[in-house]
Amino acid sequence: MxxxxxxxxxxxxxxxxxxxxxxxxxxxxxxxxxxxxxxxxxxxxxxxxxxxxxxxxxxxxxxxxxxxxxxxxxxxxxxxxxxxxxxxxxxxxxxxxxxxxxxxxxxxxxxxxxxxxxxxxxxxxxxxxRQQGGGGRSAAELSHRDLFFPSKKPGKSHPLMLAQLEDPQRHPELLHFLSAYPFREQPILLPASDAIVGIFFADDPDPLPALQQMGQRLLRDWEAAYDDPLSLVMYHSGDGEQPLNETYSDASQALHIRFFKGYRQVSAVRSRIAWTMIDPFLTPAEQRAWVDMLHAAGKEELKQWMYRQFFFKEEPYPEPGLLRIRLTSILAQVRRYMKAHGLDHGHMEEGYHRVFETILYSPILYRIVQELLLFTYALIDSVHAHKEEARADVIELAIRYMESRYADADLRLEDVARHVDRSPAYFSTLLSQKHGVSFRQLLASMRMKEAQRLLLETSLSVQEVAARSGFVNANYFSKIFKEKLGTTPRLFRIQKKKQ
Structure with a gap:
């Protein structure tokens, strides 16, 4: 013993x-x-x-x-x-x-x-x-070293299972589950940094179909008991003499298939994944297309463009790292759009950094695309709202300018429009839309309010009140005053003081 x-x-x-x-x-x-x-x-x-x-x-x-x-x-x-x-x-x-x-x-x-x-x-x-014919490594001798370092002794190639959770912190739970699972033949289980490795000893020359079937059953049983998404890779190369560390290296590459398929999948793989190489950067034409779609607020066009580019249904898949670079190239166009509209701060800036982190580290392509689209939609909405606010801000800025300059008898619509960097016609339209008055009406109202204040609070003559209120002369002032209030400036002062 x-x-x-x-x-x-x-x-x-x-x-x-x-x-x-x-x-x-x-x-x-x-x-x-x-x-x-x-x-x-x-x-x-x-x-x-x-x-x-x-x-x-x-x-x-x-x-x-x-x-x-x-x-x-x-x-x-x-x-x-x-x-x-x-x-x-x-x-x-x-x-x-x-x-x-x-x-x-x-x-x-x-x-x-x-x-x-x-x-x-x-x-x-x-x-x-003895069961392995004397030339292979025994199950008792296999360890983590065999996974990560070349073996000095020739050995039999083993089928592998790589089990990976979305949250690696829960791998101890997964290891506990696999250790108690009723496999037909219990594998050697070795926890690695990103997955739990199961090493099988199979006499079947093609064990992959049986392993895939077993993986489907294991996946169902796991999901019946736990809520964390699980991905399984079943790997067997068919090369009877492939060292275990090479087998593990090839199988580890297959873990990245989840980038395209997501979790809750069993992938049966017979060889090292051959990724398709792509140019990850946007062409000048694609950059122009993105600029046009952003400025046109074409949300549906953006979504369809992204779906065509990144939703792959068949192998061979593009190399995941190159796709991440391509996504950051797209995010760079979004970044320029942000800066062009002065939105590279506050919650939009925080959202940008959050999407950038998602592109770099999220294990699932679909999630990255959705996060990028949702952020772009929110950015387009913010630009639209920002434009509306800017339109309102223009009027408020113009009114403040008029309030500081109404005493100038030469103040004109063109002067105020120039101050807010708008054409006179466009500014006049904005003012009418927001306040329902013309420029002349608003300016006259400001001047009349100031004239009434001066008449009541000072002993200035009518001529001096007219000058300080922005009227050309006292006669014109008296005429306008009587039209608005039904009395002359002098009688207005006398009546108010008696009251």
Whole structure:
């Protein structure tokens, strides 16, 4: 029977795992424990356990090389544990040829299942080697190192399954699900940075149809229990001697198919993906077309153009990175449109940066296109609203100018229109649309209000009041005053003072 060494600084963890092994009758002959790095090294040398369950965080730099040498010498099956979900910890596990990596805390059921599998793998490793004809690597020997580094020994090519969630933070849940899943033949499961890798041992010369069928069933079962979208790649090249790291590299390329198909898909792939190369930048004609559609506020034209460009239904697909560059080239035209209308600030500027981040990092092409279109629609609406506000602002600016200059008897419509940078005819139309009066009527009203104020609040003569109010002379002022109020300026002053 195999033996196991549980190395963890937390006594409760050591006791708990040991109790789980005993209570679940996992057939380990001996269970050793270690609380420090020194005890780990001593136990490896004295007991040579078959399985090492090691907390990575307890190993310091001083003991690291010694530990690696002992693991290479005695070749236990290594399971590493850590509370730090970092790339550095994952690389340490790879250096130790770890078969599995646990992120603390783990459930008792997960611990039981994995330790049982390790025990079975250690006991059956010799039988598996014989089943593979003696020339291949046994399942017990396969580890993360085989995925990422070239093998020095020739081996049999294995079918792979790559399972990827939209939220990588939930990959521990996926690993738990796959470890408990009733596969016909249990694969070796190795968590990678962007997916869970399943390595199968199949005698079928073409296992891909069966794997795809199994993947469809697995996908349905996952969606029945979890809400996070899952994507599966089933890969088998048919090359009986392809090294595992090359197989994994080719299969990883196939993960990018989700960029076009989305999640909740099973992709069966037989060779490395051959992407179509495209020119990612807009041609001068395409740039002009975008400028015209933006200025014409052609939302439907924009949508149809984007759909024709980016909704691919058949392989071979364009290289995803080049499509992202093309999308940023389109966003550059939108950016120029923003700047041309002075909208490169505030919430529109925040929206622009949000779309830019989506283009760079969103895993699904459809979402990128939709986000870009929605932002462009909002920008077109903002430009339209901005123009309406600008039209209103022109009138308010003109009125403020008239209020500061109405005392000038020579003030003309042309002067005010020039001040707001509009033609006299266009300005006169805007004024009439907003206030329902002509320029002459508005100017006369301002002057009359000021004349009434001066008559009541000062002792200025009628001639002086007329001059300060912008009228050409006192006689004209008196005539207009009587037409508007039905009395002369002098009688108006007398009547108001009596009141």
């Amino acid at each position: 195999p033996s196991i060494l549980i190395a963890d600084r937390d006594a409760n963890e050591r006791i708990g795992i040991g109790w789980l092994i005993t209570s679940c009758a996992i057939p380990y002959d001996h269970v050793y424990t270690a609380a420090t790095a020194e005890e780990v090294i001593q136990s490896l040398e004295s007991h040579t356990p078959d399985v090492l369950c090691l907390e990575l965080d307890m190993i310091g730099k001083a003991q690291w090389e010694s530990l690696k040498l002992l693991i290479e010498q005695y070749r236990p099956l290594v399971l590493v544990m850590t509370a730090e979900a970092t790339f550095e910890r994952a690389m340490q596990g790879i250096e130790l040829n770890a078969r599995d990596l646990w992120l603390k805390p783990q459930t008792p059921e997960m611990i039981r299942r994995v330790l049982t599998r390790f025990c079975r793998d250690r006991m059956d490793s010799g039988a598996r080697e």
